[in-house]
Every structure is written in structure tokens, then in C-alpha cells.
Amino acid sequence: MRAKVTIVGAGNVGATTAHWLAMRGLADIVLVDVVEGVPQGKALDLQEAAPVMGFDVRIVGTNGYEETRGSQVVVITAGIARKPGMSRDDLLKTNAGIIEQVCREIKRYAPDAYVIVVSNPVDVLTYAAWRYLGWETRRVMGMAGVLDSTRFRTFLALELGISVKDVSAFVLGGHGDQMVPLVRYSYAGGIPVEKLIPKERLDAIVERTRKGGGEIVELLKTGSAYYAPGASVAEMVEAILLDQRRLLPAIAYLDGEFGHHGIYVGVPVILGGRGVERVVEIELTPEEREAFARSVEAVRGPLETLTLP
Ligand SMILES: NC(=O)c1ccc[n+]([C@@H]2O[C@H](COP(=O)([O-])OP(=O)(O)OC[C@H]3O[C@@H](n4cnc5c(N)ncnc54)[C@H](O)[C@@H]3O)[C@@H](O)[C@H]2O)c1
Numbered sequence: 001m002r003a004k005v006t007i008v009g010a011g012n013v014g015a016t017t018a019h020w021l022a023m024r025g026l027a028d029i030v031l032v033d034v035v036e037g038v039p040q041g042k043a044l045d046l047q048e049a050a051p052v053m054g055f056d057v058r059i060v061g062t063n064g065y066e067e068t069r070g071s072q073v074v075v076i077t078a079g080i081a082r083k084p085g086m087s088r089d090d091l092l093k094t095n096a097g098i099i100e101q102v103c104r105e106i107k108r109y110a111p112d113a114y115v116i117v118v119s120n121p122v123d124v125l126t127y128a129a130w131r132y133l134g135w136e137t138r139r140v141m142g143m144a145g146v147l148d149s150t151r152f153r154t155f156l157a158l159e160l161g162i163s164v165k166d167v168s169a170f171v172l173g174g175h176g177d178q179m180v181p182l183v184r185y186s187y188a189g190g191i192p193v194e195k196l197i198p199k200e201r202l203d204a205i206v207e208r209t210r211k212g213g214g215e216i217v218e219l220l221k222t223g224s225a226y227y228a229p230g231a232s233v234a235e236m237v238e239a240i241l242l243d244q245r246r247l248l249p250a251i252a253y254l255d256g257e258f259g260h261h262g263i264y265v266g267v268p269v270i271l272g273g274r275g276v277e278r279v280v281e282i283e284l285t286p287e288e289r290e291a292f293a294r295s296v297e298a299v300r301g302p303l304e305t306l307t308l309p
């Protein structure tokens, strides 16, 4: 039997995630949204692309949770997105309420699922979802690092004029302007990028990566990015469903790793059939450690304003 993946929120990120996932043909997909007709319409539209694109999965849209019963993975994209002039933290109060309600339904209908939180501010809301669900930390995670590092990789490849396939890069920390793109751990064809790109250009690329979400918001004006976010979520879902044990950046619970306790933030993890199997600790310079600590504090501040179970 095929696996089932539920995506809560059939807006830009939810629908695009469904699209990228359907193309991979890995699982049946259930799209859930509160707006009547939208998840149903988008699911049917995507289903009708199947004969042309050649995928065999079933896609269903619904306003309830009955169809989500027994899902292996649940992706939460429900909530509001920011517009120009807003920070991700401005979304906290509204989206925390939505996440609480969504987690109540997930607990009831998909009690064995792995949950990937996408709604912003994502580090804070991943922690909140973990508390609302009350599950093991390895089953609750957030998506941001795959997106932040795919942006970093894109900018590095464009700078070098080479294929993105040969560029690997790592971004550590919270999904905000304080994130820590790790130049020292970024390579092009196995060569450290520091050996290929002058420092001022690298600094500019790091800054562009940090503000990558905002750059798209300023261009779109009505909302935020969704193609690269959807593709990044699909990569994480695939890692879980196929037990790939990928080494990816994800928002995971820290219980002493990197010197931090009781917080969800972006770190390298091994992601596979048992969810976040392990946080992979890497050696950091004092400056990198300090930058990471600042990023963790930027997550802790808004987290402390929430009342959680
Ligand atoms: N983690 C990341 O890297 C990342 C990347 C992109 C976007 N995001 C975040 O993802 C969220 C969604 O972005 P978007 O562009 O898809 O927004 P969107 O407005 O296009 O879609 C959000 C959808 O959520 C639905 N919704 C609201 N309340 C709901 C509920 N209780 N149950 C089910 N559905 C509900 C809305 O009806 C809407 O269709 C935002 O918070 C955005 O900031 C995060």
C-alpha cells in the first residue's frame, strides 16, 4: 500500500509541496484547508495533471480530518504569511493559535505520524507543536535549513557560474536574519568556496542568504516564497518515507547539543524512517559559536511569550 502524506494548509506552500511530492510519486496526498472548495479544487486540478506527468498517486482535498487518518507524515503550512515590512515574528500570535488547533486534530487522526512544521516563525512554532502534540522530539521537526541552504547554494553557483549540483553548503541556526550560513563548511566540487570566491563577495552572498525570504517578500508584495520552500519540504518527506538517512539541516530539539538545552533550532541532523535520528554536532570556531548562540536567543525571546501546555 502507498504511504499517505497530509498537508495542512492548501495555500501557496501547501499546494506547491503537494505538486513537488506528486511528481516524486511517493505517496497519496491529502490537502486540508479551512476555506471551502480550495483544497478540493487544488487537489482535483493536480490529480488531473497525472496522465500528462505520469504519476500514479491519489490526491484528495478536504476541510476536515477524516481523510487524513493514519498518515505517515503530516506537513503543517497553515497560517498567515508575511507581507513587505513585516518580520516572521509578527505572525506568531495568529499562527500559534492555528498550530494549536491543527495539532489537536493530528493527535486524533494521525497519532503515529512524523510532523514537519513550516508555518512561521517556524523555529518557535515547531517547539510549540511539539508541546501541543506531546510526542517524542524525533517525530516533530521543522523545515527551514534545507531552504536556507538551497538559497545559499543557488547564490554560490550563480557567482561561480557552475552547476548547482557541484555546490554543497550548510546553514545553521534559527530561520531569521540571525541565521548562520557556514562558509567554512561550503564546497564547490570538493573545493572550499573560500578558495574560489573573494571575501567581500562571500560576505555579500551570506547576507543575501540571511535575507533570502525577505527578498522574495519584497518582490511578491502579497505573500512569501513557495517554490523553493515546497521543494525543500518534499526533500524532507522523501527522506522519511524512503528511510534515506539524509544528513540535512532541520529544526530539531537540542538537549545539550551545541551547548543549548530545551530549544528547537536549525542544526544538521540525520533524517530517516525514524524521523530525526540524531543531531550531528560539528566543530565551530568561537565566532561561529557566538553567532549560533545569538540565533538561538532570537528564537528563545518570542518562545517565552507563548503559553504552552
Ligand atoms: N519554514 C519556511 O521556510 C517557510 C517557507 C515559506 C513559507 N513559510 C510559512 O508558511 C506559512 C504558509 O505560507 P503560504 O505562502 O502557503 O500562505 P498562504 O496564505 O498561501 O496559505 C496558508 C493557508 O493556510 C490556511 N489556513 C489557515 N488557517 C488554517 C487552519 N486552521 N487549518 C487549515 N488551514 C488553515 C489558509 O486558508 C491558507 O490557504 C506562512 O506562515 C509562511 O510564513 C515558511
Ligand SMILES: O=C(O)C[C@H](O)C(=O)O
Pocket: 081, 082, 088, 120, 147, 175, 212, 213, 214, 216, 217, 224, 225, 229
Ligand atoms: O520569508 C518568509 O516570510 C517566508 C519563508 O520563511 C522564507 O524564507 O521564504
